[in-house]
Amino acid sequence: MAFKVGLLGLGTVGTGTADILLNPSQRHPLLKELEIHRVGVRSLDKARTVNLPPELLTTDLESIVTDPEVDIVVEVIGGLEPARSLILQAIAHGKHVVTANKAVIARYNDEIFTAATDAGVYVLIEAAVAGGIPVIEPLKQSLCANRLQTITGIVNGTTNYILSRMQSEGSDFNAVLADAQQLGYAEADPTADVDGFDAADKIAILASLAFGGRIKLEEVHREGIRQITAADITYADKLGFVIKLLATAKRDNPTFDEALNSDQLQVRVHPTLVPKDHPLASINGVFNAVLIEGDPVGQVMFFGPGAGSGPTASAVVSDILNIAAILKVERGSAVQANGKPLLDPLLACSHQHYCTIAPIEELETRFYARVLAEDSPGVIGRLGTCFGQHNVSLESVVQIGLRDNRAEIVVITHHVREGNFRQALQEIKAVDAIADIPSTLRVL
């Protein structure tokens, strides 16, 4: 008996997916029990690199998600609509769903997973985060015994490519972005990548899995990399750091009191100074990496290609196979109160509540600030005093050189409360001898 796949979309990822399904040799034998039943496309006439019988193709995507013969719907059309509606319709018709759509999952996880649980179907999303790197399933299964503490990821290849080139070439952001666009590493409208929206979607999904609660995307603090200058990268380098766009999700209170249910998370995306000996510092180019810290496992890191047809299709088809394996052994003889199959508690989404996310002012972290000031005695003293008055203790204050006749001073703080640091900056900006504070960045 073959399991029938309805494929929505035949773009980059859809083509990669079909490629694997049509070439099972030397792969897991279960692949031979999968069959592409229908493929939904925008145009029937387009030339395709994948060799599919033309009668499988249709422009009527709804007919696929409602087709009684389809067991598993694979959504790889991307974008919010009609992807969201098609996923919900597929679930309503009792189909299992595999999707690579981080934007839909980050925004509509509530309605999608509630519907999936009610219907007794799986919605698997390995391809939605970090492309081909196994991270969703390891979080759900291989690390499920841990009390997870922190997830820190380089989850956007475009920004990592831009920052890596700025680092190696000493170039400015706009020049590298323009080149990346020409080379196809950045979109014509690069907003989703360079302003951190894509990374925010992904860390929201990872946080939800790691900490067992839903995440309101608008509560994820998000900063992009447009403001990063060659000067900052040079100074960071001198101080022993590289600058990376990190997506972080962290439990705020290691001393959790279950009775108080005092769990509070930080979920944030921002450029960060990463010490050069940190495992994430050497992740360059379009590669992604996700570092997970848990008790008792310690630190584990997953590294690999975060995008692209092949890697993303690897994740999509692995999810399809995982569902086929479940169907094969007829898992689900146990039923819920509504008569629908009971889902595997590790693979299904079991949480209902929203996580509490701490405001960014409450974050305790180290900071880097670049300050332009009059080149006169006493300026460093004034800086130190202002920071001190706001409980911001400093690790180092270094005058790097002169720029436009001003002294360029780089400050690194100890771990301080972000709110205090921002208040100190306000006050410092008002000091006559201070010309400008062109950049402030967080330090890992």
Place this chain on the structure above:
Amino acid sequence: MAFKVGLLGLGTVGTGTADILLNPSQRHPLLKELEIHRVGVRSLDKARTVNLPPELLTTDLESIVTDPEVDIVVEVIGGLEPARSLILQAIAHGKHVVTANKAVIARYNDEIFTAATDAGVYVLIEAAVAGGIPVIEPLKQSLCANRLQTITGIVNGTTNYILSRMQSEGSDFNAVLADAQQLGYAEADPTADVDGFDAADKIAILASLAFGGRIKLEEVHREGIRQITAADITYADKLGFVIKLLATAKRDNPTFDEALNSDQLQVRVHPTLVPKDHPLASINGVFNAVLIEGDPVGQVMFFGPGAGSGPTASAVVSDILNIAAILKVERGSAVQANGKPLLDPLLACSHQHYCTIAPIEELETRFYARVLAEDSPGVIGRLGTCFGQHNVSLESVVQIGLRDNRAEIVVITHHVREGNFRQALQEIKAVDAIADIPSTLRVL
């Protein structure tokens, strides 16, 4: 309804396992449905750091694997016997098994997995390779759509610790080994680690999973690190390499012909010169890492703690939870011909045949050789000629310096057949002007 765990062994890993089972707070909710039913120990009187009711403890391990109430047997006593017999007895009594025992799995996988399939029970082994790093389950599930090509791992923490210290301190093997033994990073009898037996067990297990066939352990080529000298590490460093003990499993024929079923593997453990910009080069100390290459995923790497109570227990308990999740939804309503439950084809071991392993002479790789010769004109020419006569083409020949009045020459070859290289060496050793070839190493 609680799932009852019978724990065999309360040493380092057993204690870590019990610790997690007794502290489910902030971990996956399914953990609360697990119950430690019995614990098998060698002595009832020993002081324990974990707080277990004394009536759970027994020295009669057989009574645990035959106890009708036990659902899942966890074997963490280590060693070959009685571990193997207890695992087989547990399977015969219909128990699912979780084990961290790489030695037993590498040697007895045939009888254990055949028995498990017949009985319709799972034997999960995440903890057997690379401690807390998820690698077994990702291979089985997250990467199952791939045509896997190569697995390259640093899977023994002791040897990686020794080589890292030799690298950073310029020390010799024996001095670092003695210190590692004092610090508890190496055993009093270090044979299993430093001679590569432990790494061979692990790569045999990974190869079996990746390539879907059984591996005869005696066919795994194995060399340890005792012969590595400070001089080799220094010269490797100058040439842009670090020396690592790599465990490698590789499909020999990328142009696979299914009709011929011509699959042939290389499975080998040996010290290797790794280019400094390779992802495995920066894995230092007791950490482990496994790099997997597949089509279409490309390269993915998993990094983390390869041993220790906490990390290993993380893997053990995750396996327990994966079995509990299956029991929870009563997977297995589909049955085999013998009436026993049909197992999930991704989680169970489905292969029966043995893989063909290529003899080491057929390996094509680069080599490093350190040669001591008379400091006279024409020696490098003689070397080049001898290698050339055996089809060994050279990438570089560098006279590094003088040692004991002899010229010390370091040769790096292109990719050549190992058999040819060895024949050339035999001939070179017979040349009068050549005093010695103290080391030859493979180059990644």
